[in-house]
Amino acid sequence: MDEFSFINAIKPKAYNQPTLIKGIGDDAAVFRSTSDIVTTVDTFVEDIHFSLDTMEPFHIGYRVLAANISDLAAMGAEPAFYLVSMCIPKKWSQKALEEIYQGMHELASIYQMDLIGGDTVSSDRLMISITAMGYVPKERARYRSHAKPGDIIFATGTLGDSRAGLEILLHQQECKDKDYYIRRHRLPEPKAAFALGLREIERVALNDISDGISNEANEIAEASGVELIIIEEKVPVSQTFYQFSEEQQYEWKLSGGEDFELLGTVPEKEWSRVQEIAHQANTPIKQIGYVRKTEEPRVLIQSKEEIKQLTKSGYTHLK
Amino acid sequence: MDEFSFINAIKPKAYNQPTLIKGIGDDAAVFRSTSDIVTTVDTFVEDIHFSLDTMEPFHIGYRVLAANISDLAAMGAEPAFYLVSMCIPKKWSQKALEEIYQGMHELASIYQMDLIGGDTVSSDRLMISITAMGYVPKERARYRSHAKPGDIIFATGTLGDSRAGLEILLHQQECKDKDYYIRRHRLPEPKAAFALGLREIERVALNDISDGISNEANEIAEASGVELIIIEEKVPVSQTFYQFSEEQQYEWKLSGGEDFELLGTVPEKEWSRVQEIAHQANTPIKQIGYVRKTEEPRVLIQSKEEIKQLTKSGYTHLK
Structure with missing residues (x-):
């Protein structure tokens, strides 16, 4: 060369x-x-x-x-x-x-x-x-340490898609929306436009979902000294994500990684404005939980049946 | 780990x-x-x-x-x-x-x-x-394109030492000032303090000597559209550098590389001030040539016997 x-x-x-x-x-x-x-x-x-x-x-x-x-x-x-x-x-x-x-x-x-x-x-x-x-702009950098009790927790886009795409590629698997999942793996779209739109909001904690929300949520909890409660059914997934096994769905959406979506928290009073900003940036957004005061920073995941602690690696155990 | x-x-x-x-x-x-x-x-x-x-x-x-x-x-x-x-x-x-x-x-x-x-x-x-x-500071970045006809060409420190140190290490060679040459190879001292001292000088062209002055001098010549004349005997070398073969001396001082010294040009009227600045920064400095107007950017190297063109790779041929 x-x-x-x-x-x-x-x-x-x-x-x-x-x-x-x-x-x-x-x-x-x-x-x-x-x-x-x-x-x-x-x-x-x-x-x-x-x-x-x-x-x-x-x-x-x-x-x-x-x-x-x-x-x-x-x-x-x-x-x-x-x-x-x-x-x-x-x-x-x-x-x-x-x-x-x-x-x-x-x-x-x-x-x-x-x-x-x-x-x-x-x-x-x-x-x-x-x-x-x-x-x-000055004083507008978004740190993981900015979460406070009472905040809404939100996630952009859908989670687990990149991991699904990788699985489909590795096993040359046939499935619904195959090209969509492959595209999400190969050509992920970072949510910079939405993040820029948030500039009018005074306080936002942000973390990008590169390793899975179980990891990123714990980073926010530790940096802010708070407890994050995530409602499992609210974690956003693609319409055809149900086609994968329950174990796969659970693991991929919480620890799949490389979706390059954003996980954040904002004061409840800002939530409607944040939704408008997301809409303008053409970025799907969803509330997935809320932030609580705590003695011991941690992440809890609540499903219909039970509430469990979610560790960085995605491992859960009853609290 | x-x-x-x-x-x-x-x-x-x-x-x-x-x-x-x-x-x-x-x-x-x-x-x-x-x-x-x-x-x-x-x-x-x-x-x-x-x-x-x-x-x-x-x-x-x-x-x-x-x-x-x-x-x-x-x-x-x-x-x-x-x-x-x-x-x-x-x-x-x-x-x-x-x-x-x-x-x-x-x-x-x-x-x-x-x-x-x-x-x-x-x-x-x-x-x-x-x-x-x-x-x-604004307007004080030092570009290779800043050389002009009439400028003094200077080099800091001594050249070829790092290459000599490598040779000594590779062949476990005994020689004078062995530790000095090895140190110059392993722990080179970039000339940042001297470069900072130059801030009062309005125009300086600078290039760091990472690949050898034959390469760096040609980069200045090309970027500035000038001819650089380097006087071979003036290229600074260490006191005991003469102990190496003539071929080694010639190659190492011109193309040895990784000395992390500086090669530069300044207007002649600034030269005495540049020498003072170097002295304050405890950095040896030496004039090694001058810049001339040219149709065709190039580097010439002049020795007692003859004048030759010096290419980027250190190859010379009669001009």
Whole structure:
């Protein structure tokens, strides 16, 4: 592979962000901001986080950037820039590599994000690490520690779909809405537009659902020192999700991960406004529980029959 | 390895940067700046960029961050933050990993840099990717495109030492100042303090010497559309550098790389002030040539006998 022609192929022809001063081509990039800057990094390794058996190169690029944008959304930040570090096995063709970048670019262009740097080295196994940056107005970063007793707990979209899509791909399983679930796995849509719409709301706790709500809800409970009660029947799932076994449904919707939806809490008086904002952003949203005062931070899951404690890993036991 | 205890071991106990709002512990970090932000990423892979035969884990961490700080210095930026993405082979002990972070921390603490994020995943081969961020006052970023005909060309420190250190380590060679050369290879000192001191100078072109001056000088020539004349005898080398063969000396000082010194150009009238600034920063500095107007951007190297063109890869031919 000719490094020069590869860099030329992936280097942006033009930049979108008005705050960018210097893009790719010097020792580092330069930008200028009056907003607060939010930054995060996510690293994906072949055969650990993704496999070429279930993903095309385009999907891999798209999905790594989606994970980053989802982190920015969970902070209430507007995506602005990304830097890509890649380890590439020698056997990979330049075409396949360009497809990875095209996948990123497809998603980046929705948010006018600019690629402003990177590093490409050879290795045995494909590895992609993206550092993303975004902007948030002062005092509007959304922390996990912002939940308070009396808050509504909400989730966007539907949960467990990405995990269902992976299962369908792995077992070449036939089922209803097969393409839908596969798409949810390969091309997840981070909820950045909805998160940006929330800016008028003074207090929101947000966490993105990358590992499953059992994990994310516990992170909010710990950071805020509160108890989260989740009503199991209210956890949003797709219309045809019932076709999977009960065990699968339960595990996937609570611990499936990589749906890149948002879990949050807001004061009850803001709930109707949050629903309007979600509607404007074309983002389904649902109340799934409420926040209570507690001595011991934890997450409870309440079903018709019983109430149980939900641990980070999705394990439940009677409280 | 217990992920929780590992993260606790490497997570900063306190932060130094007054502009930091949120460090590690949420979906992303947040900071606030009135200066321009400079950002860069560098990726190092085991057995490609470093080897455990010649480096301890401490040196590896130190050196990856040094490469990043050197990029920030080459932009005139003050180092502020870094995010670390690592792929770790399962066989690595937690102790060895903590030593990598200690190496980074040793260098970071000189600049009060804060570790504000990261991602750690397992893989077959050790990979470390660092994204670093720094601050530069408006209109003071130092680009490769800033060189102009009539400028002085300067280099800091001595060149070729890192390459000599590597050779000594690889061949377990005995020589004068052995420990010095090994130290220059394992624990290079990026010239950020000197670069910051240059802020009063209106125009400086800067590039860090990571691949050797034959490469970096050509980058300045191309970006600025000028001709750089380098006087071979003036290229700074260590006092005992003469002990290596003539071929080695020539190759290492021009293309050795990873010295993390700075190559720059300034107007002649600023040269005495630049020397004072270097002296204050305890950074040796030397004029090594001058910049000329040209039709065709290029680098020439002049020795007692002849003048030759110097290509990016260090190859020379009669002009």
